[in-house]
Amino acid sequence: WGPQAKEQFDDQIGRVLPRDKNPIIDLPMDHPIWHTQFELTHLPQMSSIQSWRRTGGGVTERGLPPGRQSARAVVDEKGRIMVVMIHDDDIPDGWEREGEGAAVKSAGMNYVHLPFDPQNPDAHLIDNFIAAVTATQNQPAYVHCAAGGRAASLWMVKRVLADGWDEQRALTEANALGLNDRFRPFALNYIHAHGR
Known part of the structure; x- marks a missing residue:
């Protein structure tokens, strides 16, 4: 939009x-x-x-x-x-959206749908995301959203909080994945509030 x-x-x-x-x-x-x-x-x-x-x-x-x-x-x-x-x-x-889960499952993958509204994010969104993308049964994980901003912001938070990356390294990767000005503040604020 x-x-x-x-x-x-x-x-x-x-x-x-x-x-x-x-x-x-x-x-x-x-x-x-x-x-x-x-x-x-x-x-x-x-x-x-x-x-x-x-x-x-x-x-x-x-x-x-x-x-x-x-x-x-x-x-x-x-x-x-x-x-x-x-x-x-x-x-x-x-x-x-309605056929996405069935299509993913028919390809032999697990389907996890995590709606993400940046104005009012679910309190458990990050925990649920990290659990989903690190679960053995979900490997390899394919993460997507409509334009890349949401997926890249969640991935950046995961890189810092779960993988131990420094913020700059994670930001560089997230920018390459499609992080934009709309979702960058969400990722950075979450990392700063919940950092190691």
């Missing part, structure tokens, strides 16, 4: 899929992708459940006015879609 998240995502996806070989294109509403699984005529703004609860049913996120929803894709050299990016709209949350 918002231009900062869009810029961060574009930067991060460009590291994996360089723009010179994998350009980003707009996906207009007449593109076949909008008429395959569902028949969509416009991009409705669907707020995430965290925002929906926090705003009493509003469609804005993080206190910002609704942005202009956009849909873009990263394509390969033949024009085939490799990544779909929907911005300022949580349609992907609605498509992904």
Whole structure:
């Protein structure tokens, strides 16, 4: 949500899929992708459940006015879609979340879902996260979130509190993993309040 998240995502996806070989294109509403699984005529703004609860049913996120929803894709050299990016709209949350656990389990992995609202984090979030990613039965652990900021902030805290890394080393790694200005204060404040 918002231009900062869009810029961060574009930067991060460009590291994996360089723009010179994998350009980003707009996906207009007449593109076949909008008429395959569902028949969509416009991009409705669907707020995430965290925002929906926090705003009493509003469609804005993080206190910002609704942005202009956009849909873009990263394509390969033949024009085939490799990544779909929907911005300022949580349609992907609605498509992904319910089937995510079953998909992970069908791949032979354990599934642990830890919702993370940085404005009101669960008191046991860090303990639950560290327990989940260090448990033998969860190795190797795959940690993700929508844009990388939440996952990187939790990973940074784990590196300092559980792995014994110094703060600068953990921060350098977390920045490379997608830590951003929104989640950096959470990680640093938690480390400073609960440090060794």
